[in-house]
Amino acid sequence: MRRIAILGSTGSIGQSALDVVESHPARFEIVCLAAGKNFDLAFEQAKRWRPRLMSVATEQGAEQLRARLKAEGISGVEVVWGPAGAVKVATHRDVGFVVSAIVGVAGLEATYEAVRAGKTIGLANKECLVAAGELITAEARRQGKALLPIDSEHNAVHQCLRGGSMEEVHTVWLTASGGPFRNTPKSQFPTISVEQALNHPTWKMGKRITIDSATLMNKGFEVIEACRLFAMPPSRVKVMVHPQSTIHSMVEFVDGSILAQFSVTDMRLPILYALMYPERIPSDMRFPVMDLRHLEFAPPDMEKFPCLRLAYEAAEAGGAKPVALNAADEVAVAAFLDGQIRFHEIPQVIEQVLEVTKSGKLESIQRVLEADADARRVAQLKIEQLGGSTLSLRPASAM
Amino acid sequence: MRRIAILGSTGSIGQSALDVVESHPARFEIVCLAAGKNFDLAFEQAKRWRPRLMSVATEQGAEQLRARLKAEGISGVEVVWGPAGAVKVATHRDVGFVVSAIVGVAGLEATYEAVRAGKTIGLANKECLVAAGELITAEARRQGKALLPIDSEHNAVHQCLRGGSMEEVHTVWLTASGGPFRNTPKSQFPTISVEQALNHPTWKMGKRITIDSATLMNKGFEVIEACRLFAMPPSRVKVMVHPQSTIHSMVEFVDGSILAQFSVTDMRLPILYALMYPERIPSDMRFPVMDLRHLEFAPPDMEKFPCLRLAYEAAEAGGAKPVALNAADEVAVAAFLDGQIRFHEIPQVIEQVLEVTKSGKLESIQRVLEADADARRVAQLKIEQLGGSTLSLRPASAM
Numbered sequence: 043m044r045r046i047a048i049l050g051s052t053g054s055i056g057q058s059a060l061d062v063v064e065s066h067p068a069r070f071e072i073v074c075l076a077a078g079k080n081f082d083l084a085f086e087q088a089k090r091w092r093p094r095l096m097s098v099a100t101e102q103g104a105e106q107l108r109a110r111l112k113a114e115g116i117s118g119v120e121v122v123w124g125p126a127g128a129v130k131v132a133t134h135r136d137v138g139f140v141v142s143a144i145v146g147v148a149g150l151e152a153t154y155e156a157v158r159a160g161k162t163i164g165l166a167n168k169e170c171l172v173a174a175g176e177l178i179t180a181e182a183r184r185q186g187k188a189l190l191p192i193d194s195e196h197n198a199v200h201q202c203l204r205g206g207s208m209e210e211v212h213t214v215w216l217t218a219s220g221g222p223f224r225n226t227p228k229s230q231f232p233t234i235s236v237e238q239a240l241n242h243p244t245w246k247m248g249k250r251i252t253i254d255s256a257t258l259m260n261k262g263f264e265v266i267e268a269c270r271l272f273a274m275p276p277s278r279v280k281v282m283v284h285p286q287s288t289i290h291s292m293v294e295f296v297d298g299s300i301l302a303q304f305s306v307t308d309m310r311l312p313i314l315y316a317l318m319y320p321e322r323i324p325s326d327m328r329f330p331v332m333d334l335r336h337l338e339f340a341p342p343d344m345e346k347f348p349c350l351r352l353a354y355e356a357a358e359a360g361g362a363k364p365v366a367l368n369a370a371d372e373v374a375v376a377a378f379l380d381g382q383i384r385f386h387e388i389p390q391v392i393e394q395v396l397e398v399t400k401s402g403k404l405e406s407i408q409r410v411l412e413a414d415a416d417a418r419r420v421a422q423l424k425i426e427q428l429g430g431s432t433l434s435l436r437p438a439s440a441m
Numbered sequence: 442m443r444r445i446a447i448l449g450s451t452g453s454i455g456q457s458a459l460d461v462v463e464s465h466p467a468r469f470e471i472v473c474l475a476a477g478k479n480f481d482l483a484f485e486q487a488k489r490w491r492p493r494l495m496s497v498a499t500e501q502g503a504e505q506l507r508a509r510l511k512a513e514g515i516s517g518v519e520v521v522w523g524p525a526g527a528v529k530v531a532t533h534r535d536v537g538f539v540v541s542a543i544v545g546v547a548g549l550e551a552t553y554e555a556v557r558a559g560k561t562i563g564l565a566n567k568e569c570l571v572a573a574g575e576l577i578t579a580e581a582r583r584q585g586k587a588l589l590p591i592d593s594e595h596n597a598v599h600q601c602l603r604g605g606s607m608e609e610v611h612t613v614w615l616t617a618s619g620g621p622f623r624n625t626p627k628s629q630f631p632t633i634s635v636e637q638a639l640n641h642p643t644w645k646m647g648k649r650i651t652i653d654s655a656t657l658m659n660k661g662f663e664v665i666e667a668c669r670l671f672a673m674p675p676s677r678v679k680v681m682v683h684p685q686s687t688i689h690s691m692v693e694f695v696d697g698s699i700l701a702q703f704s705v706t707d708m709r710l711p712i713l714y715a716l717m718y719p720e721r722i723p724s725d726m727r728f729p730v731m732d733l734r735h736l737e738f739a740p741p742d743m744e745k746f747p748c749l750r751l752a753y754e755a756a757e758a759g760g761a762k763p764v765a766l767n768a769a770d771e772v773a774v775a776a777f778l779d780g781q782i783r784f785h786e787i788p789q790v791i792e793q794v795l796e797v798t799k800s801g802k803l804e805s806i807q808r809v810l811e812a813d814a815d816a817r818r819v820a821q822l823k824i825e826q827l828g829g830s831t832l833s834l835r836p837a838s839a840m
Contacts, residue, residue, distance in 0.1 A: 201698055205603045210721040215730060282730060289701075289733075297717070298710050298726035299600055302688075302701045311697050318696070322609040327697035331614060331681060334688075334738045339731050 044317060047074040047131050047161075049152050050143035052083045055166040055192065058309040059141045060087065062317060065310075065325075070317060074131040076144065076152065079103065085110050088119050095120045095134055097127030125151055132156035139317065141192065142167045145248070146372070147414055150174055154407050157181045157189075164316035165271075166192040172263050173365040174410045175270025176403070189271060190316035195264050196271055197312035198290035198303035203272065205293065205301045213278050214268050215292040215300075218342060220283040221256040228346045234385035236378065253375045254349075257388050258342060262353020266364050269357050276357040281350065283340045288333070305329050348389040352396060359401045362413040369417035370395035377425045387428055394424045443716060446473040446530050446560075448551050449542035451482045454565040454591065457708040458540045459486070461716060464709075464724075469716065473530040475543065475551065478502065484509050487518050494519045494533055496526030524550060531555035538716065540591070541566045544647075545771075546813055549573055553806050556580045556588075563715035564670075565591040571662050572764040573809045574669025575802070588670060589715035594663050595670060596711035597689035597702035602671065604692065604700045612677050613667050614691040614699075617741060619682040620655040627745045633784035635777065652774045653748075656787050657741060661752020665763050668756050675756040680749065682739045687732070704728050747788035751795060758800045761812040768816035769794035776824045786827055793823045 046063065050056040056077075063070040076097040077084035085107055088096050096119055098104050104123035111119055122130050125148065132140050132152040140156040141164045142149055149167040157163060157178055165171065170178055182189045191197050195216050203211065222241055223234065239256045240249060247255070254260035261281050268279045282292075292302040305311050306327045314325055344351045349371070356363040374391040377383045383391065395417050404410050445462065449455040455476075462469040475496040476483035484506055487495050495518055497503050503522035510518055521529050524547065531539050531551040539555040540563045541548055548566040555562060556577055564570065569577055581588045590596050594615050602610065621640055622633065638655045639648060646654070653659035660680050667678045681691075691701040704710050705726045713724055743750045748770070755762040773790040776782045782790065794816050803809050 201604050201700060204605075205600050205700075205702075206721050212723075292730070294728070294730070295721050296723040297713055297721040298724045298728060299702060299704045299714065299721070300728055300730070301600060301604075302703070303604075303698060304701070305698045314696055315698065322605050322694050322696040322698070324611075324695040325697045328611075329693070329697060329699055331691070331693070331699070332738050332740060334736060337733060337736050339733045341731060 043068075044070050045073045045136055045138045046070055046141065046317070047076070047134060047137040047139070047156075048072070048141040048143065049076045049128055049132055049149055049156075050078065050141075050145065050166075051075040051087055052077040052080040053143055053145065055143035055309060055313070056141070059143065059164075059313050059317075060091070062310050062313045066323065069323065073137045074134045076128040076131040078144070081106055088121075089114065089116060092116070093119060094136065095122065095131055097122045097124075097131045100124065128152035129155045132161070133159040137161060139164065141313070142170060143192070147173065147411060150410065151407055154178055154181065157185060157187070160185045160187055162187050163189050164192045164313065165189050168263050168267065169368055171267040171270045172368045173414060174404070174407060175266065175364070176360060177407065177410065179270050179273070188319065190319050191267070191271060192309070192312050192316050193264075194290040194307070194309075194312055196267060196291070197315055199268060199272065199293055201303045201315070202291065202293035202301040205299070206295045208273065210295050210297070211272070211274065211278070211293060212296045213280055213294040214272060214274055215294060216261060216264050216268060216279065216281050217284040217287065217289050217291050218258065218261040218281050219255065219287045220285050220340075220342070221258060223256055224283065224285065231346075231386040232384050236381070239378070239385055249379055250372060250375050253378060253388070254371065256385075257349040258347035259349035259353065259371050259388075259392075261342070262350045263368065265350075265353050266357045266367075276354050279357075281342045283342050284338065286337050288337055304334075349392065352389060352392055356396065361401045361403050362399050362417075363396060363401055365404070365410055365413040366395050366399040366417035366420075367392060369414045370421040373418050373421035374425065383425055383428050391421055391424045391428065395420045442467075443469050444472045444535055444537045445469055445540065445716070446475070446533060446536040446538070446555075447471070447540040447542065448475045448527055448531055448548055448555075449477065449540075449544065449565075450474040450486055451476040451479040452542055452544065454542035454708060454712070455540065458542065458563075458712050458716075459490070461709050461712050465713075465722065468722065472536045473533045475527040475530040477543070480505055487520075488513065488515060491515070491518060493517070493535065494521065494530055496521045496523075496530045499523065527551035528554045531560070532558040536560060538563065540712070540716075541569060542591070546572065546810065549809065550806055553577055553580065556584060556586070559584045559586055561586050562588050563591045563712065564588050567662050567666065568767060570666040570669045571767045572813060573803070573806060574665065574763070575759060576806065576809070578669050578672070587718065589718050590666070590670060591708070591711050591715050592663075593689040593706070593708075593711060595666060595690070596714055598667060598671065598692055600702045600714070601690065601692035601700040604698070605694045607672065609694050609696070610671075610673070610677070610692060611695045612679055612693040613671060613673055614693060615660060615663050615667060615678065615680050616683040616686065616688055616690050617657065617660040617680050618654065618686045619684050619739075619741070620657060622655055623682060623684065630745075630785040631783050635780070638777070638784055648778055649771060649774050652777060652787070653770065655784075656748040657746035658748035658752065658770050658787075658791075660741070661749045662767065664749075664752050665756045665766075675753050678756075680741045682741050683737065685736050687736055703733075748791065751788060751791055755795065760800045760802050761798050761816075762795060762800055764803070764809055764812040765794050765798040765816035765819075766791060768813045769820040772817050772820035773824065782824055782827050790820055790823045790827065794819045
């Protein structure tokens with residue numbers, strides 16, 4: 043019986059994790075949940091799962107949840123709120139496994155505290171490894187507990203790595219869909235509209251990650267995550283464009299053998315893998331093997347997608363650079379979605395922020411959060427400078 | 442330092458194994474060699490490797506080798522011959538690892554004795570597992586020693602299996618090139634000439650294995666090998682036609698994840714893997730990952746290729762049936778190459794032999810060899826019967 047806390051239970055990954063728990067009632071027990079701002083769903087989850095402790099985003103939400111639980115005659119669910127509430131959920135003494143699925147830096151502190159409390163982590167939050175990867179992986183090593191990736195690429199790598207030891211790895215190959223502008227000439231990038239950029243060929247996702255997929259920054263983040271998670275130098279983590287996204291990733295060993303992982307595209311599969319590791323238990327998620335046909339692979343174009351290059355540079359530098367990469371990207375993507383800058387200016391903003399970001403080790407999550415805030419301020423400034431000069435060039439659709 | 446004996450050192454696999462040893466002089470030592478009838482090459486190998494014990498196929502060959510070594514002033518190489526010589530090589534007290542690469546039932550006894558002597562085996566001989574798989578795997582389990590497959594498919598499966606436990610395997614997927622008649626209508630099979638059948642699209646191999654690839658019997662043998670090697674029922678070993686032969690094989694786990702292995706097509710890679718297992722050491726055999734594009738996969742047509750169906754039936758029945766399958770196939774293929782029967786009659790002969798073969802466990806290698814001889818006699822008889830009735834129909838090219 044694995045005793046589970048889910049950070050981000052009302053998000054997409056959180057809901058999939060609850061689906062997995064639902065399918066295997068004898069294996070898993072929900073001990074704590076940390077929900078977001080969807081208070082109705084948080085109430086439904088509290089009613090269904092009866093967690094010992096439930097956190098929601100705001101104090102008002104917590105009061106509302108307490109009242110609704112009382113009205114239904116449900117007792118035994120302690121309700122807390124905010125970042126401190128999420129930390130309580132993450133570090134609850136009865137929890138053994140924490141699913142970290144709060145999006146953004148908001149998930150950082152709770153996840154770090156879970157690691158410090160000796161929990162095993164199923165990691166879906168990107169920022170944990172991009173912004174605080176060095177801190178978090180060092181602490182997990184100290185605790186002797188696993189950080190198990192819950193996303194198709196790193197989960198695939200984790201599976202392939204079982205074919206050898208870490209010293210025997212030659213290259214980690216992350217596959218990338220290539221995004222909607224894979225075949226668009228670079229000269230057309232300045233005229234890409236928000237609508238075009240949000241139209242991802244393979245996945246339906248949140249807006250920021252959809253834009254990050256279009257700029258390949260998402261893959262850049264994954265490169266950094268892979269470096270931190272698997273203790274690999276950036277030169278040994280490579281990206282391969284694979285529009286079908288069938289093969290989720292691969293590992294090439296020193297002897298020349300390559301192992302690749304694939305499966306149906308369903309987040310429940312990596313979640314189940316992480317929750318059960320090192321065991322595997324049956325699921326009904328069967329991949330139709332004959333669908334492997336007509337796969338395509340190509341190298342990524344770093345000149346056309348500078349975000350990927352910037353991510354490699356940030357991975358190499360470490361410290362505050364990856365923090366700034368993530369923060370500047372979030373701000374720049376928001377500005378693009380808001381019509382303040384154009385598509386090709388996203389990497390320009392990020393590059394300018396990285397240029398003024400000092401490298402050097404960050405000693406604590408507090409320092410990470412400060413570096414994050416600094417980078418956001420600088421990014422905002424750069425956007426304002428750009429906005430003034432390019433406003434007149436912007437196509438009407440992005441206004 | 443691994444102390445190695447090679448059974449079949451003058452064959453293709455044996456020479457590749459010596460190449461691997463040559464590339465890693467600090468890792469491996471050649472202790473004994475069992476050569477075939479290429480006495481010149483056997484002499485060169487004795488000169489280069491100075492094995493403590495060397496066996497050749499015949500007494501005359503042994504005398505010749507002794508004389509040539511003496512003439513060159515080489516001492517310390519004991520020369521033996523024949524099946525008893527191969528057994529001496531396989532069981533030499535200083536040997537830890539035996540590469541089993543003598544083709545045909547000739548390699549069976551020496552390999553079995555090596556297993557009984559507690560050696561770790563790198564297995565390239567098909568007959569060991571097809572004809573005597575139950576005996577050999579039971580003995581290896583008793584000795585607690587590994588049988589490591591040296592062929593691209595089973596070696597790939599072995600690597601993929603590292604991603605989970607045996608209880609967690611759902612299906613082993615063996616890939617098959619599909620042979621030269623993958624797209625040929627079954628109605629044209631009676632007119633297939635020897636030349637057409639020997640023209641394999643991907644590999645250059647010996648004649649029998651080329652015909653076995655054209656009938657898919659080779660894949661049928663591999664199904665039986667996989668069942669024995671990995672203790673899987675035939676229903677869980679499946680074949681997938683994959684003309685590019687890029688992916689060497691795959692393992693599907695119960696949770697829905699699939700691991701696939703690929704690499705350059707070079708026998709030195711699985712040999713190095715087996716020799717070093719569970720370690721991996723660097724090689725310069727790098728697969729160009731972008732070459733993965735345009736892979737095709739399709740299910741095999743068992744109606745068109747009855748050999749594959751017959752192999753599944755023999756795998757299920759066990760005992761003397763797989764022995765008869767292998768023996769009848771060898772005789773039928775020889776008859777086809779000799780113009781005595783036509784291509785589509787190969788599976789007919791085998792099926793008739795299987796029909797009169799009693800099932801039941803074979804208790805010893807001696808019983809395996811008797812069942813083998815029985816099946817060969819019956820196959821010869823069936824061919825003579827067929828020959829009389831179809832001679833007039835045979836195309837001129839096959840006469």
